[in-house]
Amino acid sequence: MSKILLSASHIVQYFSDRKILEFEKLTVYEGDRIGIVGVNGAGKTTLLNILSGELTPDEGSVIREAPVSYFKQFRERTEEIDPRKSKELGISGKLTREKLSGGEMTRLGLAAMEENALLTFADEPTANLDAEGVELCCRMLEQCPTLLLISHDRAVLDRLCTRIIEVKDGALHFYTGNFTAYRQQREQEFKRREFEYQQYRSEKARLEAAARERSQASRSVRKAPSRMGNSEARLHKREAVEKAEKFDNARKSILSRLEQLEVKERPRETPLVKIDFSLTDPPENREIVTGSHLTFRYGENRVFENAAFSLPKGSKTALVGPNGAGKTTLMELIISNGPGIRIVPKAKIGYFKQGLDSLDLEKTVLENVMDTAVQDEKTMRGILARLLIRREDVFKKAGVLSGGERVKLAFAKLFGSPANLLLLDEPTNFLDMPAIEALQEMVREYEGTVLFVSHDRAFSDACATRLLRIENKKLLSFDGNLSDWEKKQAEPKPQKQMDKALLELRLAEVVSRLSAPNCPDKEALEQEFERLIAQKNKAQ
Numbered sequence: 001m002s003k004i005l006l007s008a009s010h011i012v013q014y015f016s017d018r019k020i021l022e023f024e025k026l027t028v029y030e031g032d033r034i035g036i037v038g039v040n041g042a043g044k045t046t047l048l049n050i051l052s053g054e055l056t057p058d059e060g061s062v063i064r065e066a067p068v069s070y071f072k073q074f075r076e077r078t079e080e081i082d083p084r085k086s087k088e089l090g091i092s093g094k095l096t097r098e099k100l101s102g103g104e105m106t107r108l109g110l111a112a113m114e115e116n117a118l119l120t121f122a123d124e125p126t127a128n129l130d131a132e133g134v135e136l137c138c139r140m141l142e143q144c145p146t147l148l149l150i151s152h153d154r155a156v157l158d159r160l161c162t163r164i165i166e167v168k169d170g171a172l173h174f175y176t177g178n179f180t181a182y183r184q185q186r187e188q189e190f191k192r193r194e195f196e197y198q199q200y201r202s203e204k205a206r207l208e209a210a211a212r213e214r215s216q217a218s219r220s221v222r223k224a225p226s227r228m229g230n231s232e233a234r235l236h237k238r239e240a241v242e243k244a245e246k247f248d249n250a251r252k253s254i255l256s257r258l259e260q261l262e263v264k265e266r267p268r269e270t271p272l273v274k275i276d277f278s279l280t281d282p283p284e285n286r287e288i289v290t291g292s293h294l295t296f297r298y299g300e301n302r303v304f305e306n307a308a309f310s311l312p313k314g315s316k317t318a319l320v321g322p323n324g325a326g327k328t329t330l331m332e333l334i335i336s337n338g339p340g341i342r343i344v345p346k347a348k349i350g351y352f353k354q355g356l357d358s359l360d361l362e363k364t365v366l367e368n369v370m371d372t373a374v375q376d377e378k379t380m381r382g383i384l385a386r387l388l389i390r391r392e393d394v395f396k397k398a399g400v401l402s403g404g405e406r407v408k409l410a411f412a413k414l415f416g417s418p419a420n421l422l423l424l425d426e427p428t429n430f431l432d433m434p435a436i437e438a439l440q441e442m443v444r445e446y447e448g449t450v451l452f453v454s455h456d457r458a459f460s461d462a463c464a465t466r467l468l469r470i471e472n473k474k475l476l477s478f479d480g481n482l483s484d485w486e487k488k489q490a491e492p493k494p495q496k497q498m499d500k501a502l503l504e505l506r507l508a509e510v511v512s513r514l515s516a517p518n519c520p521d522k523e524a525l526e527q528e529f530e531r532l533i534a535q536k537n538k539a540q
Contacts, residue, residue: 002029002030002031002032003029003030003065004027004028004029004030004065005028005029005030005032005064005065005066005118005119005146006026006027006028006051006062006063006064006065006066006119007025007026007027007028007062007063008023008025008026008027008050008051008060008061008062008063009024009025009060009061009062010024010025010059010060010061011023011026011050011057011059011060011062012057012058012059012060013043013046013050013055013057013058013059014058019170020043020046020170021043021046021047021050021057021167021170022170022171023170023171023172026051026165026172028051028119028146028148029146030118030145030146031145031146032146032147032148032162032163033146033147033149033160033161033162033163034147034148034149034161034162034163034164034165035149035150035151035157035160035161035163035164035165035178035179035182036048036148036149036150036164036165036167037150037151037157037164037165037166037167037179037182037433038166038167038168038432038433039168039388039432039433039434039435040402040403040404040405040430040431040432040435041402041404042167042168042432043167043170044123044150044167045123045150047167047172048070048121048123048148048150050062051064051068051121051148052068052070052121053068054070064119066118066119066146067117067118067119068117068119068120068121069117069119069120069121069144070120070121070122070123071120071121071122071123071125072123117144118145118146119145119146119148120141120144120145120146120147120148121147121148121149122141122147122148122149122150122151123150124150124151124152125137125141125149125151126138126151126153126156126455127429128429128455129323129455130321130322130323130455131320131322131455131457131482132322133323134153134156134455134457137156138156138159138160141160142159142160147160147161149161152428152431152432152433152436152456153455153456153457153458154179154180154433154436154456154457154458154459155456155457155458156457157178157179158178158179158180159178161178161179162176162177162178163175163176163177164177164178164179164181164182166182193264193265196264197264197265199264200261200262200263200264201264203261204258204261207254207257207258207261208258210254211251211254211255211258214247214248214250214251214254215247215251217247218244218247218248218251273379273382273383273385273386274379275375275379275383275415275416275446275447276375276379277420277446277447277448279374279375279418280348280374280417280418280419280420280448281346281348281418281420282346282420282447282448283313283344283345283346283347283420284313284346285313285344285346286312286313287310287311287312287313287344288311288312288313288343288344288347288421288449289310289311289334289341289342289343289344289347289421289449289451290308290309290310290311290341290342291307291308291309291310291333291334291340291341291342291475292308292340292342293306293308293340294306294307294308294309294333294339294340294341294475295307295339295340296326296329296333296338298329302473303325303326303329303473304326304329304330304473304474304475305473305474306474307473307474307475308475309468309475309477310477311421311449311451312449312466313449314447314448314449315449315450315465315466316443316444316446316449316450316452316463316464316465316466317449317450317451317452317464317465317466317467317468318452318453318454318460318463318464318466318467318468318481318482319331319451319452319453319467319468319470320453320460320467320468320469320470320482321469321470321471325470326470327425327453327470328353328425328453330470330475331351331423331425331451331453334349334423334451335349335351335423343421346420347420347421347449348418348419348420348421349419349421349422349423350414350417350419350421350422350423351422351423351425352410352411352414352422352423352424352425352427353425358372358410358413359398359406359409359410359413360398361397361398361399362397362398362399363397363398364394364395364396364397364398365384365389365393365394365395365396365397365398365401365409366380366381366384366394366395368398368409368413369383369384369409369412369413369416371413372413372416372417372418373413373416373417374416374417374418375416379416380412380416381394383412383415383416383442384408384409384412386438386441386442387408387409387411387412387435387438387439387442388408388434388435388438389405389408389409389412403430404430404431404432404435407427407429407430407431407435408431408435411427411439411442415442415446419448420448420449421448421449421450421451422443422446422448422449422450422451422452423450423451423452424443424450424451424452424453424454425452425453426453426454426455427439427443427452427454427459428454428456428459436456436459439459440459440462440463443463444462444463450463451468452464457482460481460482461481461482461483462481463481464480464481464482465479465480465481466478466479466480467480467481467482467485469485503532503535506532507529507532507533510525510528510529510532511529513525
């Protein structure tokens with residue numbers, strides 16, 4: 001049996017008068033690799049803070065058998081860190097908060113984590129990291145013997161975790177396996193609840209019908225005929241009363257069974273919404289945006305040099321490249337219709353960026369989306385519901401929404417607006433897992449053209465129909481997603497195979513001529529042979 005490193009019992013935690021968490025027991029064993037998931041505000045970070053000892057629960061106790069190394073997104077100070085580790089993480093010489101970008105701050109936090117810690121907590125460690133940073137982070141966390149990880153990155157959870165804890169409605173729900181296994185178990189639970197709900201409805205309807213039948217039968221017991229004698233009438237009346245009582249007793253028994261019937265709620269399904277894309281007056285051009293001879297620099301830093309690209313109509317293009325390569329710069333050049341950029345006349349751009357400037361915080365959620373909507377109110381409510389803003393929440397003022405809820409509202413505005421070309425810069429930041437999945441489906445279904453930047457690998461792979469890679473100040477396109485491109489890179493290159501075959505043929509020819517008696521140009525052929533052998537060795 002593995003050693004217990006941490007145990008929490010009878011935990012209750014309030015914020016003001018709102019109960020955030022309540023659970024009986026949580027045990028962490030040596031070797032556990034636990035992913036913690038749940039919607040924004042569910043209490044994930046609160047749970048880690050309680051388990052680490054940074055927050056004392058209102059009720060219950062936590063016993064830790066090992067010290068905790070805790071990576072947190074938001075730090076009050078910059079720790080002293082090993083220069084070797086900071087260099088490995090790409091932040092050499094930049095160790096003050098004021099000079100660091102969001103991605104560099106995350107790398108700094110990773111570098112400050114204790115090495116060889118037996119128990120590691122990590123709260124969104126891959127946020128703001130590019131693909132290289134995510135890979136470095138995963139390699140570091142793979143070395144942690146025991147890990148509790150909060151992440152919205154499904155690919156990271158799949159790679160690092162063997163157990164999942166879902167924080168929902170204040171309770172903890174435990175699942176075995178990685179995130180994909182958790183999703184499968186959740187789907188099976190949904191199907192089971194749907195089956196139980198249909199069984200409940202069927203049984204309830206059957207009992208209600210039986211009760212009505214007994215009630216009607218009791219009322220329809222015939223009265224004694226008027227020509228019947230007194231003794232016969234009294235006998236008939238007694239029989240009728242007995243019969244009516246029998247029906248009434250049967251009805252009461254059925255009603256009692258109805259009262260005892262366990263009520264089953266119908267599991268909530270994602271509403272289907274059909275956006276009328278024709279209302280955006282979409283362009284018919286094959287290419288919606290093109291760039292040619294694109295050159296741009298910040299001071300001495302040249303970002304693009306004679307680059308070219310295009311965004312085909314209806315494409316979902318993932319813009320990829322390391323931090324600082326120029327991804328946001330390209331989006332802003334498109335927005336401003338900069339030099340070298342051509343946008344077709346009917347294209348209308350909707351731009352999502354982290355600033356959320358499009359929201360009026362004094363207006364309600366519904367007023368915000370209807371301000372710019374070309375869709376009707378029913379459709380806009382459906383879009384909001386798909387993004388998990390439902391019922392009375394649409395009447396909240398935008399100013400009282402959490403950061404994640406404001407992001408959802410901004411997306412609802414975009415999808416219902418006149419825009420037919422969407423530029424999305426890190427759309428999954430600050431979104432919880434259900435909202436990321438909802439957004440993913442909406443992007444996939446969207447009939448317009450989308451250019452997006454995302455470090456969420458699962459989101460990018462699910463949405464992208466093509467890539468635009470920034471490499472050596474150029475823009476290189478590829479049909480397919482990032483996983484398709486990586487597989488393509490792993491394949492033997494046909495040109496290289498052809499070059500190798502031609503090299504072998506040339507070598508055979510030179511050897512044949514050298515083997516001939518009285519070779520007239522033997523010295524030159526020997527030099528050619530040496531050159532070809534060197535070329536062959538270099539290619540291997």
